[in-house]
Amino acid sequence: MTAPLAVTKGHGTQNDFVLLDDRDGVMDLDADLVRALTDRRAGIGADGVLRLVGSGRLEAGAAALAEDPAATWFMDYRNADGSVAEMCGNGVRVLAAFAERLGVWDGTGELILGTRAGVRRVRRVTGPPAAATWYAVDMGVWSLPRADRAVADGADAEVTVPGLAVPRPGLSVDVGNPHTVLALPGVDELDAADLTTAPRVLPVPPAGTNVELVVPLGERRTDDGVVGAVRMRVHERGVGETRSCGTGACAAALAVRTWAGAGAPDVWQVEVPGGVVRVTVSGDRVELAGPAVLVADAVVDLEALR
Numbered sequence: 001m002t003a004p005l006a007v008t009k010g011h012g013t014q015n016d017f018v019l020l021d022d023r024d025g026v027m028d029l030d031a032d033l034v035r036a037l038t039d040r041r042a043g044i045g046a047d048g049v050l051r052l053v054g055s056g057r058l059e060a061g062a063a064a065l066a067e068d069p070a071a072t073w074f075m076d077y078r079n080a081d082g083s084v085a086e087m088c089g090n091g092v093r094v095l096a097a098f099a100e101r102l103g104v105w106d107g108t109g110e111l112i113l114g115t116r117a118g119v120r121r122v123r124r125v126t127g128p129p130a131a132a133t134w135y136a137v138d139m140g141v142w143s144l145p146r147a148d149r150a151v152a153d154g155a156d157a158e159v160t161v162p163g164l165a166v167p168r169p170g171l172s173v174d175v176g177n178p179h180t181v182l183a184l185p186g187v188d189e190l191d192a193a194d195l196t197t198a199p200r201v202l203p204v205p206p207a208g209t210n211v212e213l214v215v216p217l218g219e220r221r222t223d224d225g226v227v228g229a230v231r232m233r234v235h236e237r238g239v240g241e242t243r244s245c246g247t248g249a250c251a252a253a254l255a256v257r258t259w260a261g262a263g264a265p266d267v268w269q270v271e272v273p274g275g276v277v278r279v280t281v282s283g284d285r286v287e288l289a290g291p292a293v294l295v296a297d298a299v300v301d302l303e304a305l306r
């Protein structure tokens, strides 16, 4: 007999996750279990798994504690194919909502979370819409890791996407995990792209990449002042096409801002199929803000699942 497994289902702009409360670090979360839980027909179904675990309970947590001893909780993120990824922007927000629900965080001040990409700080903020609770995450330092190998102005890669006529120039962006962003001239092409298979990126990124297709939408006047706007679709490494990607939204805004040059806005609204998130650039750091929703609690029969 295997003990039943308590899980919570949540999402951030419809990037969905199975959440596990493993504060004591006793769970054996292997790739098979991740694949079974995220299976949309035979399991709960999700783009990934988020395990809340004490930083002192796992090897990766030691680096987080060394960076900041206050990072006592760790986000152990897994892609739906069972692979481990360094970072998940939507996941941090959803895990913050989960930590709040568990009473690990009282929702005031900052939740300081260890991740494989370093320590991340989360705080509650107000939406839009004004009544909604959003979470803002300091996503740390961003970079353009292959800027020295540019193949064209603002591009260091060539990306072939099924459904689009010719290969497109892409820009590599690192926000703790790897991204390649390519700009499309209009939403017709964005809709035409076939993301049921992974776009081909050359040169091949050594650790794989998430690929964002973006259409710059110009600038908008909002209550926060003038912001840039971008529409995006994403093919995630280890998952496939998802309805949102938080790190991908940061990469998209950073790429479009780089292409726009001096005078481009620091605040960006990124429209994804699952909603809208806000990206704010402050020098070499970037912040992601958006909603987080916990939709269900369930108990999984592990024998039936396997």
Ligand SMILES: N[C@@H](CCC[C@H](N)C(=O)O)C(=O)O
Pocket (backbone or CB within 6 Å): 015, 079, 084, 085, 086, 087, 088, 089, 090, 091, 177, 178, 210, 236, 237, 238, 239, 242, 244, 245, 246, 247, 248
């Ligand atoms: N959906 C996430 C990113 C998850 C990790 C990604 N698939 C990778 O392998 O790097 C997000 O919201 O950032």
